[in-house]
Amino acid sequence: MDGPSGMTRTESPALIRVLGGEALPTPPIWLMRQAGRYLPEYRELRAKAGSFLSLCYNPEMAAEVTLQPIRRFGFDAAILFSDILVAPQALGQKLWFAEGEGPRLEPVADAARLAEIDREANQARLDPILETVRRVRAALPSGTGFIGFCGAPWTVATYMVAGRGTPDQGPAKELFLRDPALFQAIIDRLVTSSIAYLIAQIEAGVDAVQIFDSWAGSLGPEDFRRWCIVPTRRIVEGVRAVHPKARIIGFPRGAGPLIPEYIEGTGVDAVGLETDIDRRFAREAIQSKVPVQGHLDPLVLRAGGPELEHEVEAILTAFGDRPFIFNLGHGILPDTPIAHVERLLKRVRG
């Protein structure tokens, strides 16, 4: 709220003001995967925890890791340290991270397997993560936003069905073509559990939530409507039925020209922009509807130098005069020099 001299009295985090539709002279900035391997303090705690998942399920350590990039860089938002794949784990599926290879799950590709994992489902497995949220909330400076998240059903399902990351999401596509009822059953479980999980994160103290649909770009328009837009809308509606003012950021990575339809169809408050999106299109067809977040190429941040300066300038010119949150178009790369992140912050904050 503005005071008599234009001074801000009850300061809500810049992130939340932008999500509410305000354009700020200096956009708030945070980075996807900002707590991660490019930070020595992260690598140290990660080694102590033993595995990535033990780090995720240890509230004390996960809270510490969430706060590390806030202390070091003073980002405008913290993002809960966890992973989108804890959701299928709570649904009963075995999950592990093969060192240097990424996630592995026991694939779900038929009704018998789905029935099997159903018997193991236990949402209480996520309780330690909610405890992390409470600890971060208590430690976070008041002007810093706090973002919770889940994976979108389509993206999470691609891992559930294949049992790992895949270049073309082929196994999930084959399943929805071969047995759409079974695929729908997987999506339905994810919709229901994601609603409960996001509500729980909000009640534990996050200011906003982001729905990561990293593989949205692998679907044609019809499948995108059915498997991305509709399930995401159900999540948005489910969360808002309990928390009508919940701030929700959608990130349908790679959806490009379908993003305007995604905004209309899902009701998200803001969208994350991928690296490859055309800026003029994004400004005219997307930012004219909702606040946007993004879209610096993680490769450009890693490279640094004049190209980084040039890109930051171009992004601020394209989006800076309307509601905008500075971010990357995808997660920060593990070998990004810390000095480049510092340079980026200086440049964005003038």
Ligand code: CP3
């Ligand atoms: O942004 C953040 O810092 C918040 C925490 C977060 C992680 N993963 C931590 C993580 C979030 C929001 C995610 C989302 C996530 N996880 C997505 C969607 C966004 C995207 O990147 O597309 C996906 C597809 C996953 C699944 C996943 N988790 C993969 C494919 C991998 C392996 C790749 C990699 O970078 O190692 C992970 C592991 C993972 N998730 C790490 C981190 C910090 C690295 C673990 C380590 O320390 O070894």
